[in-house]
Amino acid sequence: MRFAEEGGLKFRTERGVFYNPQMELCRDLCSLAVGAIEAEGLSALDAMCATGVRGIRYLKENGNVKEVVLADRSKKAILCARKNAALNGCGRACKAMRADACELLRETEFDFVELDPFGSPVPFLCDAVRCFERKKRGWLSITATDTAVLCGAERDACIRNYGAVPLNNEFCHENAVRILAGKAILASAPSSLAAIPIFSLSRRHYVKIIFEMKKGAADAVKTAKSIGFVSYCRNCCWRRFARVALEGGCPHCASRIEWGGPLYLGKLWDERLLGRMAKLNAARNYRLKKEIEKVLSLMLAESGVGAQGYYDLHEIAKRRKVPVSSIDEALAKLRQSGFCASRTHFCPTAVRTDAPHETVLEVLG
Ligand SMILES: [Zn+2]
The missing domain is CATH 3.30.56.70 (N2,N2-dimethylguanosine tRNA methyltransferase, C-terminal domain)
Structure with a gap:
């Protein structure tokens, strides 16, 4: 057993329970984003909590979080998370339970849902969306660590998992964020939910997006219409993000155009946030x-x-x-x-x- 310190809080880390110190910056930024949300009394779920560090930080660092549920399928992880909750004096505001993320998302409502899985968050998206179906407003925070897939090194896997053609070029990390955002938007729209990206982050091995989930058919249509394609010329770096892909020759140098998508075309951040x-x-x-x-x-x-x-x-x-x-x-x-x-x-x-x-x-x- 070892201890780690983040955000002024102390955490136990244990063998067999995943803890990545390199994600500290991501956890810092996300905790700030949670604190910057203009809503009170939030209930939060850390759906794959491992040591519980993320969920506990959200609760302890932010006055607008009322309660947090730490969930994990691993018994060892839940025991560790429980100890960490006690260590930080979370009391009854924090509940750690052994549960499957999808089952929990189907059964319970939360204001803020954190999905921080290994690899792709896609297998959890539909159930996460369901969690917001009856709410006017909520927040969904997703991490993807399959950046090789999203950036285009594994094209077929991107087509299979995200329904999108990746584009491996100079701005592939932005394409990765936009493909992941597009996938979440299209997964939310059938439930009359607009998934609006309010915070996006790309680091070497992961992509993070926080969405505001807003109920309403008109908003859902509006966000679904913000999906399109990127066209790109490898010869002169010409690019265009638009509702439809351009095929054929580059308007600048006439070389052959490549395209990627569908992906999200809109804003990646809420500047006020x-x-x-x-x-x-x-x-x-x-x-x-x-x-x-x-x-x-x-x-x-x-x-x-x-x-x-x-x-x-x-x-x-x-x-x-x-x-x-x-x-x-x-x-x-x-x-x-x-x-x-x-x-x-x-x-x-x-x-x-x-x-x-x-x-x-x-x-x-
Ligand atoms: Zn060109």
Whole structure:
């Protein structure tokens, strides 16, 4: 038995109960997102809780969470989670139970559902959606660690699991988020639920999205209509996100076009939520406070630009056989040309801009 510390709380970790210290940043950001939700008395479910660290943090760090259920199929995990709940003085606000996530989701209602499985969350999506069917409003938080599938290294698995063709290109991590979001939106719409992404995060080995689940047929139709395709030219990096895919030749260089999708075309963040998260972070003493501050300000900046798909300066330089531009110079030039431009949390060497493709090539190439 060992102890780990996160968010100022102490947790037992035990052999045979999964605990990944590399997910601390993700747990920090998600706990901030929970705290930034403007609703009181939330009931939360950590459906694959393992040590219980995530659910306990949501409860202990946020005044708007009234109670949390920690569930896991493993007896060992539940015993560990129970000890952690006691260790942190959760009292009756926290219940740890041995249960199958899908069965629990079908039987019980929660305001906030956390799905943090190994691999893909797809097998749990339908039951998670059912959990919100009778509610006006709720929140669904999902992690996917099958990024190789979503990013296009395993094309057939993506088609099978997500019903989407992946696109393995310079902005494949954004495509991954958009394919996962699209899948959740289309799984929710038949229940007259609009799954609206309010927070999206991509790190090397995982993708995380938090959705606000809003009841209403009209909203469900609106989000379902935000699904489309990305068309891409591997020769000149031309791209277009639209309701329909373009086939044939690239409008810029006439090379053959590739496409990916269906995927979500809309906004990946609620900027007001990001702002509230940044405020909360400033008031908390997380170990990764500085990094969180940086990630949140990147997200806020790129969300403000709004355009889908970023340009990787290394990729452009390679394709056009020119030296790599400095990222600050590239941003300054794009802004001088009258366009919005920012860095992106998806990739440290890329820019997001609303400038037309020709302008981007002029400035960066
Ligand atoms: Zn082209």
